[in-house]
Amino acid sequence: MLPDSPIVQTGLPGPDLYLVMCAKAADGMRQAGAFGDPEQWRFDWDRPYSRDEWLDQLPTFGGHRQFPPGQLEALLAGIGAAIDAAGGRFTMRYATMAATAVRAGTA
Secondary structure, three states, rough: OOOOOHHHOOOOOHHHHHHHHHHHHHHHHHHOOOOOOOOOEEEEEEEEEHEEEEEEEEHHHHHHHHHOOOHHHHHHHHHHHHHHHOOOEEEEEEEEEEEEEOOOOOO
16 A cells, blocks of 8 residues: 555564664664663554454554555545454554663663
8 A cells, every 4th residue: 555665665574673673773772882781672463453443543643644545544444344353342452662772880
């Protein structure tokens, strides 16, 4: 739908893209020289959604804000119909990723 989107251009699925971003942040911490050795964290978790809860969130997701209004409405209608066909609820799997480091001299 939006082939020029930065997310689409990477060719990486969501978690892999964020792992690359965390690795870049960790490299920046190392290069700054003001931090201990960075650690990278990943937490997998699930969240159940109703159709309306999901459709309320969907327009706030990164690339969806770039859709023209008519295209966004069509997307929401199609996703709403798919959720309805699946029983009106579903569970989304998430992976939260972070890179952390302690500032040198504070440990």
